[in-house]
Amino acid sequence: MSRNINSRWWHLAVNVIGASHLLSRDQRHGLLTRCGIELGTSIVESGCWFWGNNVEFGEWCMINHGCQFDARDRITLGARVGLAPDVLIVTSTHEPGDSHNRRADYTSAPVVIGDGTWIGTRATVLPGVTIGHGCVIAAGAVVAKDCEPDGLYGGVPAKRLRDLEA
Numbered sequence: 001m002s003r004n005i006n007s008r009w010w011h012l013a014v015n016v017i018g019a020s021h022l023l024s025r026d027q028r029h030g031l032l033t034r035c036g037i038e039l040g041t042s043i044v045e046s047g048c049w050f051w052g053n054n055v056e057f058g059e060w061c062m063i064n065h066g067c068q069f070d071a072r073d074r075i076t077l078g079a080r081v082g083l084a085p086d087v088l089i090v091t092s093t094h095e096p097g098d099s100h101n102r103r104a105d106y107t108s109a110p111v112v113i114g115d116g117t118w119i120g121t122r123a124t125v126l127p128g129v130t131i132g133h134g135c136v137i138a139a140g141a142v143v144a145k146d147c148e149p150d151g152l153y154g155g156v157p158a159k160r161l162r163d164l165e166a
Contacts, residue, residue, distance in 0.1 A: 013035050018032050018035070021047070032050075037050060040058070042058070042063065042077075043063065044063040044067075047065045048063060048066065048069070049066075051072060054071040054074050054091075055069050055076075056075070058080070058115065060080050061077050061081045062081075064083055064086075064087075065086070067085070068087075068089070070088075071091060072092040073108035073127065075113075078112075078115035078116070078117065079115045080115060080116050081113050081114075081115070081118075084118075086122045087121070088125070090124065091111055092108040092127060094106055094107065107127070109128030110128070111125055114130075114131055114133030116134045118137070119131075120139035120140070123137045123143065124143065126142065126143060129144065129147070134149050134164060135151050136153070142158060143158045150163060
């Protein structure tokens with residue numbers, strides 16, 4: 001299987017066939033692995049979308065339905081990370097420009113999610129963010145800055161709401 005992430009065939013295989021509800025977990029795992037997405041023992045449910053294969057999954061991650069990975073820069077998930085449905089992890093953006101073109105220079109930055117972290121439904125993780133181990137990110141949160149370990153974060157932008165037991 002071609003691993004050229006810019007090819008139509010790669011996107012057809014990964015984001016149409018691989019995202020299909022018609023595939024079993026094992027079939028999806030095999031197809032995504034053949035397309036260069038190293039899953040190890042992790043599970044990816046149907047409906048997930050990958051903008052590249054620059055994703056590293058730790059052991060026993062659980063990726064629920066409809067998650068999106070903008071993997072134009074590196075995305076690293078630690079062991080036992082859980083993503084609820086429709087989580088969006090973004091590694092690329094544009095710098096703000098002048099009033100004639102607010103979409104200026106393209107930039108990207110990696111995202112790192114620490115071991116044991118849980119990210120709630122429809123949360124968004126923005127470029128350059130590191131989420132420490134053992135965090136919980138509340139549903140709908142927008143994570144724009146780094147999160148220290150063992151904390152509950154929520155809101156837009158996400159803020160530490162309380163400490164969690166280590």
